[in-house]
Amino acid sequence: MSDDQTKMYCPECQWHGLWHERLTGKHPFYADLDIYGCPKCKAIETLRHGCVVAGCREGAVEHTTWSDPSGAISRYCWIHAPWGPAI
Ligand SMILES: [Zn+2]
Numbered sequence: 001m002s003d004d005q006t007k008m009y010c011p012e013c014q015w016h017g018l019w020h021e022r023l024t025g026k027h028p029f030y031a032d033l034d035i036y037g038c039p040k041c042k043a044i045e046t047l048r049h050g051c052v053v054a055g056c057r058e059g060a061v062e063h064t065t066w067s068d069p070s071g072a073i074s075r076y077c078w079i080h081a082p083w084g085p086a087i
């Protein structure tokens, strides 16, 4: 599974990008932990997963993660969630 195609967005500045574009660094207090941040506004630990549907720029809602039989993890916004609005 490649992280590179995982869409992320920042609620603070509306940045949208891919997982590998995020900023990463070492936690200042816990040497074995990594922290990550928004490459646009530099906010730390704010990034959230974006909807996996191509072209969709909504953020994935909480608790909408499924593992399909191939092992891939899918995340959807409220529009594209399987139980979401029909229209
Ligand atoms: Zn940001």
Ligand SMILES: [Zn+2]
Residues within 6 Å of the ligand: 051, 052, 053, 056, 057, 058, 076, 077, 078, 079, 080
């Ligand atoms: Zn969507």
